[in-house]
Amino acid sequence: MIEHQSLFLALAVTLFFIGAAGAVVRRNAIIVFMCIEIMLGGVNLAFLTFTRTTQNLDGAFMVMCIMAVAAVEAAVGLAIFFLLYRKTGSIDLEKFNLLKW
Amino acid sequence: MLESMLLYLAAALTLVTSVMVAVTRNTVHSALWMVASCFLLAVVFLFLRLQFMAALQVIIYAGAVMMFIIFAIMMLNLRVNPGRIQLRSTKTAGLVLVLFLFPALLLLLGMGRGIAALQGQVSLRALEQFGEVPLLANVMFSDYLLPFELVSILLTVGVIGAVALAKKRKD
Amino acid sequence: MFDLVWLIPTLPALGVLLNGLLGRKIEAANKSLVHWIACSAVGLSFFLTCLTFLELLQLPAELRLVEFTWFNWISAGEFQSYWAYQIDPLSMVMCLFVTGVGFLIHIYSIGYMGHAEGRYYRYFTYLNLFMFSMINLVLANNFLLMFLGWEGVGFCSYLLIGFWFGNIDNARAGKKAFITNRIGDFAFLVGLFLLITHLGKHGVWSVNFTEVFSHASALPPGIVTAVCLLFFIGCTAKSAQIPLYIWLPDAMAGPTPVSALIHAATMVTSGIYFVTRSNILYQMSPLALQVIAVVGALTALLAASIALTQNDIKRVLAYSTVSQLGYMFLGLGVGAFSAGIFHVVTHSFFKALLFLCAGSVMHGLANEQDMRFMGGMRKKMPVTYLTMLIGTLAIVGFPGLAGFFSKDEILWKTFASGHVLLWMIGVFTAGLTAFYMFRLIFMTFFNECRASREVQAKIHESPRTMTVPLIVLAALSAIGGYIGVPHALGGSNRIEHFLEPVMGTGPGKLIAGGEHLAQEAAHGAYHPSLAVEYLLMLLSVAIVLIGIGLAYTLYVKERERPVQLAERFSGLYRLMFNKWYVDELYGLIAVRPLHRASLFLWKGIDVLIIDGVVNGLARIFGWSGTWLRTVQTGYVQAYAVSLLLGVAGLMLYTLFVLVP
Numbered sequence: 002m003i004e005h006q007s008l009f010l011a012l013a014v015t016l017f018f019i020g021a022a023g024a025v026v027r028r029n030a031i032i033v034f035m036c037i038e039i040m041l042g043g044v045n046l047a048f049l050t051f052t053r054t055t056q057n058l059d060g061a062f063m064v065m066c067i068m069a070v071a072a073v074e075a076a077v078g079l080a081i082f083f084l085l086y087r088k089t090g091s092i093d094l095e096k097f098n099l100l101k102w
Numbered sequence: 103m104l105e106s107m108l109l110y111l112a113a114a115l116t117l118v119t120s121v122m123v124a125v126t127r128n129t130v131h132s133a134l135w136m137v138a139s140c141f142l143l144a145v146v147f148l149f150l151r152l153q154f155m156a157a158l159q160v161i162i163y164a165g166a167v168m169m170f171i172i173f174a175i176m177m178l179n180l181r182v183n184p185g186r187i188q189l190r191s192t193k194t195a196g197l198v199l200v201l202f203l204f205p206a207l208l209l210l211l212g213m214g215r216g217i218a219a220l221q222g223q224v225s226l227r228a229l230e231q232f233g234e235v236p237l238l239a240n241v242m243f244s245d246y247l248l249p250f251e252l253v254s255i256l257l258t259v260g261v262i263g264a265v266a267l268a269k270k271r272k273d
Numbered sequence: 274m275f276d277l278v279w280l281i282p283t284l285p286a287l288g289v290l291l292n293g294l295l296g297r298k299i300e301a302a303n304k305s306l307v308h309w310i311a312c313s314a315v316g317l318s319f320f321l322t323c324l325t326f327l328e329l330l331q332l333p334a335e336l337r338l339v340e341f342t343w344f345n346w347i348s349a350g351e352f353q354s355y356w357a358y359q360i361d362p363l364s365m366v367m368c369l370f371v372t373g374v375g376f377l378i379h380i381y382s383i384g385y386m387g388h389a390e391g392r393y394y395r396y397f398t399y400l401n402l403f404m405f406s407m408i409n410l411v412l413a414n415n416f417l418l419m420f421l422g423w424e425g426v427g428f429c430s431y432l433l434i435g436f437w438f439g440n441i442d443n444a445r446a447g448k449k450a451f452i453t454n455r456i457g458d459f460a461f462l463v464g465l466f467l468l469i470t471h472l473g474k475h476g477v478w479s480v481n482f483t484e485v486f487s488h489a490s491a492l493p494p495g496i497v498t499a500v501c502l503l504f505f506i507g508c509t510a511k512s513a514q515i516p517l518y519i520w521l522p523d524a525m526a527g528p529t530p531v532s533a534l535i536h537a538a539t540m541v542t543s544g545i546y547f548v549t550r551s552n553i554l555y556q557m558s559p560l561a562l563q564v565i566a567v568v569g570a571l572t573a574l575l576a577a578s579i580a581l582t583q584n585d586i587k588r589v590l591a592y593s594t595v596s597q598l599g600y601m602f603l604g605l606g607v608g609a610f611s612a613g614i615f616h617v618v619t620h621s622f623f624k625a626l627l628f629l630c631a632g633s634v635m636h637g638l639a640n641e642q643d644m645r646f647m648g649g650m651r652k653k654m655p656v657t658y659l660t661m662l663i664g665t666l667a668i669v670g671f672p673g674l675a676g677f678f679s680k681d682e683i684l685w686k687t688f689a690s691g692h693v694l695l696w697m698i699g700v701f702t703a704g705l706t707a708f709y710m711f712r713l714i715f716m717t718f719f720n721e722c723r724a725s726r727e728v729q730a731k732i733h734e735s736p737r738t739m740t741v742p743l744i745v746l747a748a749l750s751a752i753g754g755y756i757g758v759p760h761a762l763g764g765s766n767r768i769e770h771f772l773e774p775v776m777g778t779g780p781g782k783l784i785a786g787g788e789h790l791a792q793e794a795a796h797g798a799y800h801p802s803l804a805v806e807y808l809l810m811l812l813s814v815a816i817v818l819i820g821i822g823l824a825y826t827l828y829v830k831e832r833e834r835p836v837q838l839a840e841r842f843s844g845l846y847r848l849m850f851n852k853w854y855v856d857e858l859y860g861l862i863a864v865r866p867l868h869r870a871s872l873f874l875w876k877g878i879d880v881l882i883i884d885g886v887v888n889g890l891a892r893i894f895g896w897s898g899t900w901l902r903t904v905q906t907g908y909v910q911a912y913a914v915s916l917l918l919g920v921a922g923l924m925l926y927t928l929f930v931l932v933p
Contacts, residue, residue: 005109005149010211012113012146016120018204023124025196025913031129031171031178033910035136038167039120042143045159053150058241061234062249064155065242068162069253073260075167079174080267086178098907192906196914199921206924 009050016043030082030092034075041071109149116142133172140164154234278325278341278358281318281368282408288314288401296394304393311397312379315404319372326365337361337774338483340414347417351478352469359414359482363775366614366768367411367546370621371539375404377742378534381629384738385530385636396436396528403429407539411546416465416480419547423461423511426540427454433535434527446526453520457510464503471496486553494557501554501561504547505568512544513595514602515572519856521595525587529632532587537594537628538621545601545617549610552776556608566606566687570695570702573599575853577705581712582839582850585642586631589713593668594624596702600683603699609686610776611769615757616683618768619675622753623667626746630661633735633743634717639728644713649722653732656740658718660747665714667750669707669817678754681810682766685759688809700813707820715828761806 020040027033045064052060082092089096119139126132140163147156228237242250288311292299299306329337342357358364379400386396406425413419428451435447469480475491477484489497508514513521524536535541548555548565555561573596580592597620604613635642637654651658667674670681680703688696722729734740758764827835839846848854904915 005106007211008109008113009146009150011208012116014204014207014211015117016143018200018207019117019120019124021203021917022197022200025200025910025917026193027124029129029132031175032123032126032132035132035171036124038136038163039123039139042120042140042159042163045155046143046146049147049150049152049155053152056229058234058238061152061155061238062241062246065158065238066249066253068158069257072162072166073256075170076260076264077267079170080264082174083177083268092178094909097909100909100912101905101907192908192911192914196910196917199914199917203917203921203924206921206928210924210927 006050006054010047013043013047013050016040016046019043028093028095030085030094033094034078034082037074038071041067105149109146112142112145112149116146129175130172133168133175136171137164137168140168151229152234154238275325275328275339275341275360277321278360278412279343281321281325281372282358282405282412284314284318284321285401285404285408289398289405292394292398292401296398300391300394307394307397308379308383311401312376312383314401315372315376315379318404318408319369319376322365322368322372325360326369329360329362329365334770334774340483352473353478354415354417354480356418357414357481358412360412361775362771362773363546363549363614364412366618366772367542368408370618371407371411372404374538374621374625374746375407375534377745378530378538378625378629381533381632381739381742382528382530384736385632386528387736389528392436396433399429399432399436400531400534403433403535403540407543410543414482416468416482416485419550420461420465423507423543423547424458426535426543427451427458427511430454430524430535430540433531434524436527436531440526443526446520446523450520450524453517454510457507457517460503460510461507464500464507467496467503468492468500471500482550486551489554489557492557497554498558498560501551501558502564504551504554505561505565508544508547508602509568511547512541512598512602513572514544514568514598515575518572518576518595519859522588522591522852525585525591529587529628529635532591533625533628533632536591537624541594541598542601542617542621545598545605545613548602548605549614549775552605552610555605562606562608564606565602566692566695569599569602569604569606570698571599572596573603573702574698574705575599577702577709578849579852580709581705582846584644586634586644586647586713586717587628587642589644589709590624590627590631593627593706593710596706597624597668600680600699600702603687603695604683607687607690607692607695609683609690611772612679612682612686612757614772615768616679618756619667619679619750619753622746623664623675623750626660626664626743626750627668629739629743629746630657630664633657633739634661636735636739637732638724639731641724641728644716646724647717647722648720648724649718650732651718653722654734656734656743660740660743661718662714663747664750665710667754669710669821670703670813671817672814673754675750675752675754677814678757678759681813682757682759684813685806685809688805700816703813704816704820707817708824711821711824712828715824719829720832759806761803761810 017040020036020038020043023036024033024040027036045067048060048064048067052058052064085097086092116139119135119142122135123132123139126135140159144156144159144164147153147159291310292307296307299310329339332339339360340357341360342355344356345353346356347354379397382396382400386393389396403426406422406429408422410419410422410426413422431447431451431454434450435444438444438447465480468485469478471492472479472485472488475488477488477491479485492500506517510517510520521536521541525532527536555565576592576595576599580589580596583589583592597616601613601616601620604610604616634647634650634654634657637650637657638647641647663674667676670677684696684699684703687699722732724732755764757766757768759766827838851857
C-alpha cells in the first residue's frame with residue numbers, strides 16, 4: 002500500500018483544507034470545533050504516512066500527542082462553550098468579539 | 103487490486119463525510135457525520151498497516167471526543183439559528199486563502215518524493231514481526247519519556263481546567 | 274550672650290511660621306494677636322541685638338570678631354559652608370538699625386494696615402520673613418548665607434510690592450523689581466563662582482568672609498577686579514544704582530511702611546553693606562572703586578534731577594532714596610567705607626521717618642499720593658508736620674541734624690581723596706536735594722488744601738501706633754549724627770573708630786594689597802587743611818540754604834513761577850518729568866527685543882518645532898493605531914484567517930526560498 006503514498010498525502014491535505022474552510026466560515030462554535038478536529042485528522046494522516054514511508058516511529062508518537070491534545074482541547078473548549086452559553090444564551094461566534102484588549 | 107479499490111472508496115467516503123460535517127446546518131447531523139468521518143479515517147489508517155493507530159482513532163475520536171461533543175450539544179439544546187454573516191469580507195478572505203493554499207500544498211507534495219528513500223529504525227520486517235505496539239512502547243518509554251510525561255501533565259491540567267471553567271459559581 | 278545670637282534671626286522666623294501657617298485662624302479669632310506675635314518677635318530680636326552689642330563693646334577693639342557656627346549647611350568635597358553668624362562692629366551696626374527701625378515700622382504698620390481685612394496676617398508674615406532674611410544678610414559670616422538673605426529680601430520685596438496684587442499695576446511693579454534684581458543677582462552669582470573657583474585653586478574651599486579676605490592677596494588682580502565689578506552689578510540692582518535703579522520708583526506700589534522699611538531704610542542699603550564688608554577685596558582693585566564712585570555720583574545727580582519734577586509724594590521720596598544711595602556709593606568709591614555706613618545708618622532713620630510721614634499724610638487724605646491735591650496739612654496734622662520737617666532738615670543736611678554729619682563726611686572724603694569733579698556733583702546734588710525736599714514740604718503742608726471737599730472733611734491726625742514711631746524716628750534723625758561728629762567739629766568720629774577693625778586698612782588687619790593702597794593714598798593724595806574743611810562745610814550749607822530758599826520762593830510766594838519755568842524750559846522739564854526716558858530706553862534696547870526673541874522662541878521654536886515633533890509623533894502613532902485597531906476585531910475567526918495568512922507566508926517561503 003505504500004506505493005499509494007501520494008494518495009494518502011493528498012487526502013491529508015484535502016482533509017486539512019476542508020477543515021480549515023469550515024473553521025473559518027461556520028458560525029456555530031461546535032461545528033467550528035469539529036472542523037478543527039477534521040484538520041487534526043488530516044495532520045495525523047500525514048504523520049502516519051511519513052511514519053510508514055520513512056520507517057520511523059517519531060510520527061506515530063507525534064500522533065499520540067496530538068490525540069491527547071485533541072482530547073484536552075475538547076474538554077476545555079467545550080467547557081468554554083458551556084460557560085459562554087450560560088452567560089449569553091448563544092454560541093454563535095459572530096456574536097462574540099471578546100478577544101480584544 | 104481489490105485493496106486499492108477499497109482504499110479509493112474509503113478515501114472518497116472520508117472526504118464526503120468531512121465535507122458534510124462542514125456544510126450541514128443541523129448541529130446534531132453534523133456531529134453524526136463527524137463520527138462517520140472518524141471511523142473512515144481509521145479505515146484509511148488500516149491501509150497503512152497501523153492497526154494500533156486506527157484503534158486509537160476510533161477510541162479517542164469516535165469514542166471520547168465525539169461523545170463529548172454530542173453530550174454538549176444535548177446539554178446546550180442548540181437550535182439552528184439563521185442570521186446575517188457579519189464577517190463576510192474576512193471569511194471571503196479566508197476562503198480565498200484556502201483556495202490558494204490547497205493547490206500550493208499539493209504542489210509541494212509533488213516535490214517531496216525524495217523522502218521515501220529514507221530508512222528509519224523500524225523496518226517493515228520488524229513491524230510485521232512484532233506489531234507496532236511493542237515498537238511504539240519501546241520508543242515511548244525510552245527516547246520520548248519526557249514528552250510522554252509532559253503530555254500526561256497536560257491532560258491533568260486540561261481536566262482541572264475544564265472542571266474549573268464549567269463549574270457553577272455562586273455569585 | 275554670643276551663644277544666643279542664633280535667636281536674633283530665629284525669632285522673626287518663628288513669627289513667620291506662626292502667622293504664615295495659622296494666620297488665617299489667628300486673624301479670625303483675634304486680630305490683635307497677629308501683630309502682637311509679629312511685633313514681639315522683632316522687638317525681642319532688637320532687644321537681643323542690643324544685649325549682644327553691649328557685650329561686644331566690652332571686648333577690646335582688636336578682639337571684636339566673634340563667630341557663631343550653628344550647623345554645617347553645605348558640604349561638598351572640600352567645599353564647606355556653615356550656617357554661621359558673625360558678630361563684629363559692622364554686622365552689629367547694621368543689625369541694630371535693621372531690627373530697631375524694623376521694630377518701629379512693625380508698630381507703625383499696626384495702625385497703617387488696620388484696614389487690610391483678611392490680608393493682615395499675610396502682611397505681617399511677609400514683614401517678619403523680610404526681617405529674618407535681612408538679619409541673615411547682615412549677620413552671615415560667609416558669602417553663601419549672605420546670599421540667602423540677599424535673595425530672601427528680594428523675594429519679600431517682590432511679595433510686598435505686589436501686596437495689593439488686585440491692581441495689575443502693583444503686580445507689574447513687583448515683577449519689575451524681581452526681574453531687575455535677578456539680573457543683578459545673576460552677576461553676583463557669577464562673581465561668587467569666580468571667587469570660589471579661583472580661591473579653590475589656592476586650596477581655599479571656603480566662602481567664609483574672614484578666610485576669603487585673608488587669602489585674597491593670592492588672587493590675580495584681574496580676577497579681583499572682575500569679581501568686584503560683578504559683585505557691584507549685583508549691588509546696583511539691590512541698591513538701585515545706574516543702570517538697574519529703575520525698579521525702585523515703581524516699588525512704591527507697595528504699602529507705605531514697606532517702602533519705608535525695605536525700599537528706604539534696610540534692603541536697599543544691603544549693597545553698601547556688602548561692599549563695605551568686602552572692602553578688602555575692593556581696596557585691591559582701584560578700578561572697581563573708581564567705577565563705584567562715578568556710578569554713585571551720577572546716580573545721585575540723575576535721581577535728584579528726576580525728583581525735582583515728580584508730583585507723587587512717594588515717588589519723590591523714592592528718587593531721593595536712589596540719590597542718597599548714590600551718595601553712599603560715592604563714599605565707598607572714594608574709600609570712605611565707614612562714612613558710607615554712617616550715612617546708611619542716618620539715612621535709615623530719616624528716610625524711614627519721611628516715608629512713614631508720607632504714609633501718615635496719605636492715611637489722613639484717603640490714600641491720596643499726588644502732592645497737587647494736598648496742601649495746608651500743617652494745622653491738621655501737627656505731629657506729622659513737625660516730624661517730617663525734622664526728617665527733611667536731616668536729609669538736606671541742615672547743620673546739627675543727622676544728615677549733615679554723614680553727608681558732609683562723604684563729601685569731605687571725596688574732596689580729600691582728590692575727586693574734585695565728583696565732589697562738585699555731590700554738592701550740586703545736595704542743593705537739588707534741598708530744593709525738591711522742601712518743594713515736597715511746601716506742597717504738602719503749606720498753602721491751602723487742594724483736596725476735594727469730602728476728603729477734606731475726613732482729614733485727621735494718625736493714631737498713636739503711627740505717631741509714636743514717627744516721634745522716635747524724628748528724635749533719632751535729630752541726634753543720630755552725633756555718633757560720627759568729625760574731628761574738625763571737635764568730635765571724635767566714634768563710628769569710624771568703631772568700624773575700624775572691619776576695614777582692611779584698620780590696625781592689625783593690614784594685608785598686602787590694602788597696605789600698598791593705604792601707603793599710596795598717604796603719599797599721593799592731596800591733604801587739605803582744616804580751614805579748607807570748614808570752608809567746604811560752609812559752602813555746602815550755603816548751597817542747601819539756597820535750595821531751600823528757592824523752593825520757598827517758587828512754591829510758597831510766587832506759585833505761578835514753576836509753571837512758567839516749566840514752559841520756558843519745556844524740553845528739559847519733559848526730560849526730567851519723564852525720568853530721562855530711561856524706562857522707555859530700556860524698553861527699546863532690552864525689554865522689547867527680549868520679548869520678541871522670547872515670542873519667537875515660544876511660537877517659533879517651542880510650539881512649532883518642538884511641540885510639532887512631539888505632537889506629530891503622537892499623531893503618527895494615533896493614526897497607525899486607528900488603522901491597526903481594525904485588525905484586532907475580537908472575533909475568533911478573523912484571527913483564524915490571519916493565522917492562515919501566516920501559513921500562506923510560510924508556504925511561499927518554502928516554495929520559493931527553501932526548495933530551490
